[in-house]
Amino acid sequence: MTTQLDFARVPFAADLAGHGDRPAVISDNFTLTYRDLVRRVDALALRLGTQRRLVALAAANDVDSLVAYLAALVGGHPLILLPEDKPAALESLVAAYDPDVVLRSANGETVFEERRPGTRHELHPDLALLLSTSGSTGSPKLVRLSSANLQANAESIAEYLDIGPADRAATTLPVSYCYGLSVINSHLLRGAGLVLTDLSVVDPCFWELFRTGGATSFAAVPYTFELLERVGFADMDLPSLRYVTQAGGRLAPERVQSYAELGRRKGWELFVMYGQTEATARMAYLPPALAAEHPGAVGIPVPGGAFRIEPVDGLEDGELVYTGPNVMLGYAETPEDLGAGRTVHELRTGDLARKHPAGVYEVVGRRSRFVKIVGLRVDLGQVERILGDLGVEAASAGTDQGLVVAVEGSHDTQLLSKVLAQGIGLPRAALELHAVEHLPRLATGKVDYPAVLALSTPALSETAPAGAGADGSGTDRSGPDNVRRIFRDTLERTDIGDSDTFVSLGGDSLSYVATSVRLEQLLGHLPPNWHVTPVRDLEQRTDRKTGGTMRRFFAPVETSIVLRAVAIVLIVGTHVGLMKWPGMAHVLMAVAGYNFARFQLSGERRPRFRRQLTSVARVALPSMAFIGVAYLITDRYTLANVLLLNSIVGPEAVTTEWHFWFIEVLVYILLGMTALLAIPWAERAERRFPLLFPLALTGLALLARYDIVDPGVPHPSPTLWLFVLGWAVARTRTVVQRCAVSVLAILTVPGCFFGDTNRELTLVAGILLLTWLPTLPVPRGLQRLTVLLASASLYAYLVHWLVYPLLAATSPVLAVAASLAAGVSYWALCTRVMGLLSRSGWRPFRGRLKQP
Template sequence: MSLDPDLSEATFTDLIRYGDRPAILTAGGVLSYRELAARVDDVVVRLGAERRLVLLAARNDVDTLVAYLAAISAGHPLLLVPADKPAAVDSLVAAYEPDVVLRTSDGALELDERWPGTRHDLHPDLALLLSTSGSTGSPKLVRLSRRNLEENARSIAQYLGIGPDDRAATTLPFSYCYGLSVVNSYLLQGAGLVLTDLSVVDPCFWDVFRERGATSFAAVPYSFDLLDRVGFADMDLPNLRYVTQAGGRLAPEKVRSWAETGQRRGWDLFVMYGATEATARMAYLPPDLAAEYPGTIGVPVPGGSFRIDPVDGLPHGELVYTGPNVMLGYAESLEDLALGRTIDELRTGDLARRNANGLYEVVGRKSRFVKIAGLRVDLGQVEQILSGMGVAAAATGSDDDGLVIAVEGEHDTALLTKVLVSDLGLPRASVRLHAAERLPRLPTGKIDYPAVRGLAAPKTAPPAPEDPRRESLADVPRIFAECLDRPDVTPTDTFVSLDGDSLSYVALSVRLEAALGRLPADWHLQTVGELSRRGKPRRRGLVSFLEPSIVLRAVATICIVAAHVELFTFHTAHLLFVVAGFNFARFQLTGTRSARLRRHARSLTKIVVPSVAFIAVAYLLTDDYSIANIFLLNGMVGPQEVTSEWHFWFVEMLVYVLIAVTALLAVPWLDRLERRAPFAFALGLVAITLLSRYDIVDPGLPKPLPVFWLFALGWAVARADGTVRRLLVSALAVLTVPGFFDHPLREATIVVGLLLLTWVPALPVPSVLRRVTGWLAAASLYIYLTHWLVYPVLLPISPVLAVVGCLPVGVGYWALCRWLPIAFARWRRRTGSAGSAMKAPTA
């Protein structure tokens, strides 16, 4: 598709021409081009008529987009900086002294006019200032003109065939040239932007993607690792037309694999090559050639051209790009803002060749050479040698320090070093390999080579904090790794993507609260990196705040034990089924259907295994239980009258419910229905289970379906993402719970607990009890299991002692059940490593 002739002179800020077409689509609504234009005009007025230097701390939100378009359309040179890097914002404010600083906060645009008018000499062609790749916060900026932006947007729109019905999901930051090019090219064509700051590993991202009919998204190389993790290749995305890739080299085998996946699934893969200095794109690989020529960058974008200049001493020349999107030049100080064009072509620094088919191929980097022991070493070649051995690696170094190489995953670094030394002809002492769980990456997904070089610096492991309350921002990745037993935690991971569940949620949230202060309600969907960048916690006072689900689990557990000891009677067991449904919807309904089913199976295992193990011990030590108890079948085949064999009814019913919902969501069309309409699905589940609540249907079982109804109510609470929906769920609870138990206090307890989950983000807890509350909540299942054997021993002494004594025993069993799998896995790794070492050939 070529550009519409009527749009050949159009610009991406000419919004009003598209009238009522949808411009911005979010999870919460749609903004037309006419409405967007009106908001842009309002900000233009606020910025004033005099041309000034504007700094925008950018987020992926509507207000940032409005501010960007206002500054560009009004001719104010704009310095775009990521808002989540306050140090970078401060550094650039100090270096360039902007006249105006714009920030977005709580759905509003804040305009900080640092002085009236301008104090700068600004060249008339200057439109935008962006940091170069990997230099966020550095005074060195790329100077771009309005023509650079418009020509690159036209070029991209032409080769991607963007039409007015296309909709792109904003998967990359606006402050990144690649992410910004998506915005410009889509607005130019009157297409839609599905605006979100969610990660592709967040299931909510794909919900928004489907609901808003997105047809494309942009990815960097690392994105494909995340897409693989969430099962993207098997997702049902009926509107997806193409995926674009840039921001670094994607390995040829991955290009071929994803291109073939796209061919099977009905979408195209556009591999692209570019740089901030070229406003974004210089080349693209036509999708029909991607599987056949996956190692190439393709052909120049429309309007651009390449040539290859010889480089002395090297077999391949340097790739040089010419086109209307080449930057004006660099700015390294405030005075450079007065400069006009200082370059006419872009020397990329990449070594390249042009193949017989006319496709260009980058074969190395002109600057990525080091001289070691008199030998010239190509760092790209080092990475390719290791890649050929199936090892992902990043190589850097210097003439003085030799090679420093990071390899991803567990490998025999001594053997790899031996291979490299032999192939490269280098002294053994000049090559240092370091194994890493993940290669260090920048926020754009590119390799962080300074971090790789830092691996060679001597390190001393920081001591573990003596007091968990001293945990700090730097401890966030370690807290995730320890609580989830995941040594592979990366800055882009979330609690959900790491397969966290309700059992690990409590321990993790309590420790994070100690490190970060009060947590946002959606912290489990925020990345480790985002949590690590939160501000320092305020000094803790006498009161802390914890999520209602945590407090309710802890309090309900104590009340259950106290009721059985007959210290006081306050029935709370059924409230825990509401909490269970709430947590199930939050943590278990993520990823593909197969990933969900694996997560459900793991969750069931964490309940069934410790329960069966303990009940088996109880069966051997007492005469109170039967074989049916061990296999959690008493609810099915046990006596109808209440005896000691009903002690574990709660565990049995929870397992029955989880098995039922797992079977339900294993049905493909039901799984798809839940994804497309999560709240409606939850309400439908409530409606079905109410048939048992009102005895319209008799399932022939004593308790599961009434419990299922409460579980479904908790599920609906988790999916109620707006005031109207919360009011609806609250009304359902108020109308359906009273009268069921013929016990007003028990019914009031369930209703109040549900309302707390629905409306209250955090509950106050005395600071001295914060960690204890977390322990009790995390160990609630284990306390319930063990208290049946503990309290009869202590009750003759004192009812209070009987209650208090049950709690540490349950916590201890919880800690044991957490430790055993970790210890077993470590033992397996040690024995596996030892076995591999014994089999390794000797030198």
């Protein structure tokens, strides 16, 4: 077994302390100096021990993963680095290599799983890092990198990018990806800072952090530039941006020219780069000055590296071969390979290339059957082998934009595409399957791969890579539901891209009801934060439906949806006199705050402000229209009701004029929260303290709840504290936080209804259900009805005041049913009207109606 003295240190990791109090990590809520970082690294390195051990790290873009990575390097422990969001890959590699320690990042701390006190492995003294080759996450074949590889590559990158201590890189790529890791290594080498985040470039919060963190660069793969165009990157004001790097696949020459010119105008540079995991990351870069003239070139070798072109029989162009200190030690396929020394001295890239008279190299094709899609290298032969193992004869072809597969015979291409996407790690949108009677073949009997590629759908949307289905899903889904079809139907949007989310597409609490139920039926299970999960990630989720008794007879429906449906039934039933169950309207106020936090608090300040005002209009205008009709045909209401002002100017005595108090108070609260969050310091505070901010508002609102401050609303009792308490519930992430919010509800609800214990118990129960249970089981026969009632809850609340008096004396049951049916009808009418207005381009109705 090896000891601590038997390994070569990685200098940039061992020398972090030399950068002193310079900022090493900048996040959205704290800054970590190099001195602080070293303290954390040393503590974990001490825990790992002095004997070298094989460590596996499931890494995310967070401080704990960075500390774990550096601790392994400092302690000399060879590290298998994997993405945190692929547990199956971790299980596969743990089974194949039997690491001594497994590290994970979870809930802000490192989970340390020590599988044995020492090690069972023979570890070569030069071995430092083990990475999956591009596109093969979970495969037992790993790239063996030495400490010298890591140091040399970091030095060459830092040299040609001229990275200095004042630079700060935003982490746009996973730390487990060799490109993303090279950004971290090269910046730590020079004492520069890392703006550490896992946010996407389509998230406005990313750009806010980019500006406030003073980031000077970010890394991009070709797909990133599609996202940049979608978010209006060209018009952004980014004064600190110094350069943008691009790798992970070929970027179209015209796009290289376009972004090089944009950078020239804006004062930053574009570095096009070329590399492979086997070269630790980078082999070549294109100097920015040459980008306009040679946009199709990969550039010149990185400092310390060299290229040669080796002739290939029968081809005009030869294979590009790279040599340099960053070339891997070799591959590992079994634990025994971890003790081997260098077996590779030069890297045969598999790419066909030529050298331009200007001295730059151009890659013109691939020698073997590999394509690189969204930064992942895909072995077309492996695709065929995966399907062959399933008894399916197939032929695969593709380009850097997408993969096309022909399968012989009658097969479920939707199911096969799921299996294949998971097996090779591709987004479903980059994969297209076609069932054919016979595979196309040449006269020689060999598969005609150009004919396979020609099967690709000719007309593809701009947001879907070539080779995807017409809806971008990767399969023909003209009939059954799919994620994009559901989003199109419920949000009335056609411009749905891979990185779009329910919230970014304008979803709100009404469309949330229908969307969530249809997605649940399609996918079998929805993650708690599906509404902010990108479309491509939802498309890749495995159908987890089971055949158990519970799942056969009950369907899980989100708690907020169930509460809305149950609440409207109990509210109407109580008003009719069929039952007595008061307190549900106040539960709905907490649900309204819960939904406000989920759907109205994302994005930059101005777009969010407009969206919040639109949300208020979606509540107020249909309500005012109906109350206006009620005002004209009855004598129960006044103009103050029509204008939603009765709670301010109406009588203190409870009369029919108070029928619509819930809508009035909700509109006041939504307007107040919109105005508050339009203030820059309040908006910053909410982003920095997402839970403490609504808890602080709850504390202020309790001043009115306990009559310490007069809110100026004569009746009913103040409800702002319930709204912001529901907001706080939506921001809880841990058991401790949920306990705190629960205790707050239990302590503050008693007494708010002047001794009406049943009403108070109902309110407490509703808040606790919202806090602790993400879903509730609903009999499958009632699932559709639950969804319908939840969707129409606002409208049923409005119209029941006119409907039930006509039937209550005849039959209370009939009165309740008619009120709910009328509410559903008004909901359907409003939805249709708003849909027509949305399609006509009237901006206040680009989304759907907001519900309480």
